[in-house]
Amino acid sequence: MVMEFRITERVPTASPGMSSQDALEMIRRKMGEYDTIDYVYILDSDTLAGVVSIREILSHDEILGDFMHRDIICFTPEDDPFDIPYLALSHGIKAIPVVDSGGRFRGVVPYDEIIRILKVEADRNMLHFGGVFHRVVDEKRSPGSMVKSRVPWLIIGVVGGTVTASMIGRFEDLLSGFIALASFIPVMVYMSDAVGTQSEALIIREIAVDPSMNHLKYIKGEFLVAAAIGALSSAFAGLMAGVTRMNPLLGLIVFVSMFFSIIAAVLISTVSPLLFRRMGYDPAVATGPLATILSDFTTTLIYLSVASSLL
Amino acid sequence: MVMEFRITERVPTASPGMSSQDALEMIRRKMGEYDTIDYVYILDSDTLAGVVSIREILSHDEILGDFMHRDIICFTPEDDPFDIPYLALSHGIKAIPVVDSGGRFRGVVPYDEIIRILKVEADRNMLHFGGVFHRVVDEKRSPGSMVKSRVPWLIIGVVGGTVTASMIGRFEDLLSGFIALASFIPVMVYMSDAVGTQSEALIIREIAVDPSMNHLKYIKGEFLVAAAIGALSSAFAGLMAGVTRMNPLLGLIVFVSMFFSIIAAVLISTVSPLLFRRMGYDPAVATGPLATILSDFTTTLIYLSVASSLL
Incomplete structure (x- = not known):
């Protein structure tokens, strides 16, 4: 994906041989030419050789080359712009220098741009x-572009939904024999979608917080939480179904099938972001609606299969 | 909601009568005592009277009181901590001073804390x-706390789903007479949820970007986009239903009812975050699952009502 960002060249630069007193003098004299004076960038014939902060300039009385940091955090053309805030935060720096592929200094990404x-x-x-495609998120929205960014997932949803409908069609004898089953399809679908959406929000956040997370350990933990949540909610849903329809068998069908479909939805919603990420896609782009379509199909299939084996 | 944040008192402070040369001398001498030297805070017997940046100190040769900013952006106990990043960004400042209710200076929220x-x-x-409750989002997750933060919306979902099931129960004669109707319930529910979730993501983002947005104008625009999306997707879904079941009437029912239920879902998902916000709640907390439950009910009701009037 493309992310445009602003860099500024209006920052103090100096040679390694300049003294800190002279650097301070230069900053004071040319203050109007700088956008930011947090750091002075030390260049050795265009190549970024080191960096010193204004703080260090004020507290040293040596030549810059003697106390500059040589181990520089910088952004190169190969890096992902979305990593810039993480670079800044994890190293506690306020502006990220940008170099080209030859190591030549090009400018810095200033503080406010990092926040943007x-x-x-x-x-x-x-x-x-939420299922909205946006190549450039901060573009001006026109009604036409909004329709275009929202329709793709819906068309895929219609195709998936038609497949699900055909599958349900195979159970029409079952349904016409026990029509109350049809009434509980929406709550079955709602529950696995809701738990699946929670799992997705949690995994997408986890990937953002700790990209090197242990996948298997995370999936195991999520599975256990899903089992607990599934047991609680499906017991309650089964009770509600059994009592409102005064039909213990219907309650049992809802209980058993909801339990397994919640677990299936959680596994689908947890594993697919990890798979998408491994294939090099943004996990949030493709998983939201796709995982939902897949878990709607699975849930309905589990529900009707459990019903036909118990009836 | 409670949001803990870190402030530091380790910043340079001075009296209005101090000269910029003396302030610079003080900063250099006491450098080790400061966490950040971006700004010098000018205190008049504990009260925050003004602020000057290190940049301004370097480029002025006057007493601080003569060039300090008196119009100070600061955080008071009445403010919402989540506004701190917006204060910083919109005014282009790197650290936000904190004062108590009496205007006394308490410290500053530093740059890295603003990003956090x-x-x-x-x-x-x-x-x-995504429907996960979290009082303190960055707490360490235990399996028990994860279950607790995920179950509330699910229980509400079961109750809502049981209400929807009872409503569908009133249409059981209709369903048993035309059992193919039941097969298309999941895709009806999926489509209004998907479009509704898109609308919610967009409105929650809009509120964050421009809190003073014109509600009526936004709702009108969203309504038009919803009508276009609804017409496109429901025509396609109606076509798929009619063709796969070789039943034009079923296609017509799916087309008409999906169009209206998408519009209903969009209105529910757009208006409820605005209502929640007006009532003082975080729009993202309450609307996600609640709008979905409500639109599942509405969608199923529209679908079965359209079917019973056309059959």
């Missing part, structure tokens, strides 16, 4: 999670 | 949108 990138990313995650 | 607050907020929005 962080906001665009949060925004993008939220929209993609 | 922004991340916690994005995180919280995502989880709440």
Whole structure:
């Protein structure tokens, strides 16, 4: 994906041989030419050789080359712009220098731009999670572009839904023999979608917080939580179904099938973001609606299969 | 909601009568005592009277009181911590001073803490949108606390689903007379949920970007987009239903009822975050699952009512 961001060249630069006193003098004299003076970038014939903070300049009385940091955190053309805020935060720096593929200094991503990138990313995650495609999230919205960004998942949803409908069609004898079954299809679908959406929000967050997470351990933990949640909610749903229809068998069918479909939905919603990520896609883009379509199919299949084996 | 954040008192403070040269001298001498030197805070017997940036100190040769900013952006106990990043961004400042209710200076929220607050907020929005309750989002997760934060919406979902099931029960004669209707319940529910979730992601983002947005104008625009999306998707779904079942009437029922239920879902999902916000709740907390439960009910009611009037 493409993310445009602003860099500024209006920052103090100096040679390694300049003294900290002279650097301070230069900053004071040329203050109007700088957008930010947090750091002075030390260049060795265009190549970024080191960096010193204004703080260090004020507290040293040596030549810059003697106390500059040589181990520089910087953004290269190969890096993902969305990593910029993480670079800044994890190293506690306020501006990220940008170099080209030859190591030549090009400018810096200033503080306010780092915050803007962080906001665009949060925004993008939220929209993609909600099933809205947006190549450039901060573009001006026209009604036509809004329709275009929202329709793709819906068309895929119609196709998936028609497949699910055909599968249900195979159970029509079962349904016409016990029509009360049909009434509980929406709550079955709702529950697995709701638990699945929770699992997805949690895994997408986990990936963002700790990209090197242990997948298997996470899936195991999520499975146990899903089993507990599934047991609680499906027991309650089974009780409600059995009591409102005064039909213990219907209650049992809802209980058993909801338990297994919640577990299936949780596994689908947890594993597919990890798979998408491994294949190089943004996990939030593709999983939201896709996992829902898949778990709607699975849930209905489990529900009707359990019903036909218990009836 | 409660959001803990870190403030530091380790910042340079001075009196209005101090010269910029003396302030610079003080900063250099006491450098080790400061966490950040971006700004010098000017205190008049404990009360925050003004602020000057390190940049301004370096480029002025006057007493601080002569060039300090008196119009200070600061955080008071009445403010919402989640506004801190917006204060910083909209005014282009790197640290937000904190004062108590008497205007006395208490410290500053430093740069890295502002970014952390922004991340916690994005995180919280995502989880709440996904239907996960979290009082303290960055707490260490235990399996028990995870179950507790996920079960509330599911229990409400079971209750809502049982109500929907009872409503469908009133249409059982209709369903048993035309059992193919039952097969299309999941895709009806999926489509209004999917479009509704898109609308919610968009409105929650809009509120975050522009809190003073014109509600009526936004709802009108969203309504038109919903009508276009609804017409496209329901025509396609109606076609698929009619063709796969070789039943034009079924196709017509799916087309008409999906169109109206998509519009209903969009209105529910757009208006309820605005209502929740007006009532003082976080729009992302309460609307996600609640709007879905409500629109599942509405969608099924529209579908079966349209079917019974056309059959």
